[in-house]
Amino acid sequence: MASASISKLAALPARVASRLQWEFREWHTPSRASFLQEELDHAMLDAVAWTPGERVLDVGCGTGIYSRKLIEKQLNVTGLDLSSDLLARSAATGLPLLQASGEQLPVANESFDTIFCHKTAYLFAQPNKALAEFQRVLRPGGRVLLSTSRTRSPYALAQAAAILLSRNRDWGFNNRLGPGAWMTLATAAGFDVRTVYSCNLVAPIVFRVCDRWIVPNEWMRRLNRVLRRGTGWPLAGTRPRLMAQDFVLELVRR
Numbered sequence: 001m002a003s004a005s006i007s008k009l010a011a012l013p014a015r016v017a018s019r020l021q022w023e024f025r026e027w028h029t030p031s032r033a034s035f036l037q038e039e040l041d042h043a044m045l046d047a048v049a050w051t052p053g054e055r056v057l058d059v060g061c062g063t064g065i066y067s068r069k070l071i072e073k074q075l076n077v078t079g080l081d082l083s084s085d086l087l088a089r090s091a092a093t094g095l096p097l098l099q100a101s102g103e104q105l106p107v108a109n110e111s112f113d114t115i116f117c118h119k120t121a122y123l124f125a126q127p128n129k130a131l132a133e134f135q136r137v138l139r140p141g142g143r144v145l146l147s148t149s150r151t152r153s154p155y156a157l158a159q160a161a162a163i164l165l166s167r168n169r170d171w172g173f174n175n176r177l178g179p180g181a182w183m184t185l186a187t188a189a190g191f192d193v194r195t196v197y198s199c200n201l202v203a204p205i206v207f208r209v210c211d212r213w214i215v216p217n218e219w220m221r222r223l224n225r226v227l228r229r230g231t232g233w234p235l236a237g238t239r240p241r242l243m244a245q246d247f248v249l250e251l252v253r254r
């Protein structure tokens with residue numbers, strides 16, 4: 001007993017040093033897998049139900065980060081993106097790839113079970129057209145998983161102001177449609193809203209501006225968790241929650 005306590009005590013300085021080193025790294029170079037991505041990814045990939053063999057079209061697949069995760073779930077994935085450069089980097093997945101816009105899909109009617117559209121819907125010039133195409137290529141009862149963000153939260157406004165001041169085009173904030181607007185358009189396009197996942201509470205993320213955390217990412221992650229646990233605010237619901245910044249909509253084709 002006593003020797004176990006002594007060895008725990010002896011290991012303490014190393015643990016503290018490692019922790020400090022980690023916190024410093026988080027502050028200095030915020031980790032890519034910030035909690036902003038964690039909740040969204042959890043909703044898109046884990047909170048929803050998947051059936052092995054499901055035919056999934058990854059619209060805006062980019063370099064294939066999510067296509068890879070979908071393959072791990074034994075799904076039948078096709079990647080689609082507008083950019084040939086990014087698609088070239090997706091080639092290593094070995095998946096069928098299509099170079100096209102989400103607003104004009106070069107695929108047959110009713111040929112997919114799920115459209116997976118992560119961090120891409122805000123780039124559609126004609127969201128109506130994309131939804132009509134999603135409706136066409138999905139089988140009846142098929143679904144769209146689409147991530148979107150609030151456009152008028154304190155975070156969105158701070159981000160927009162910072163972009164304006166910095167004039168850095170890389171942080172282009174061209175999101176015009178929030179979750180409510182997407183839900184209205186989707187309903188008119190022949191979808192039912194099955195679930196709304198309200199991700200990333202606004203309170204912690206106001207500390208993040210232009211991809212930099214003003215306070216360390218890990219502290220914000222903790223604050224997010226404490227807020228969720230303390231208040232019991234659930235991720236899944238039927239309406240977008242006011243205190244969330246990002247959303248995943250699960251839309252079912254009628």
Ligand SMILES: C[S@@+](CC[C@H](N)C(=O)[O-])C[C@H]1O[C@@H](n2cnc3c(N)ncnc32)[C@H](O)[C@@H]1O
Nearest residue numbers: 060061062065081082083101102118119120123
């Ligand atoms: C922010 S990236 C997201 C990539 C990927 N889904 C991810 O989360 O890692 C947006 C992607 O959408 C693609 N894109 C932009 N406009 C598009 C369109 N109209 N149709 C399909 N893809 C589009 C871009 O080339 C880019 O790969």
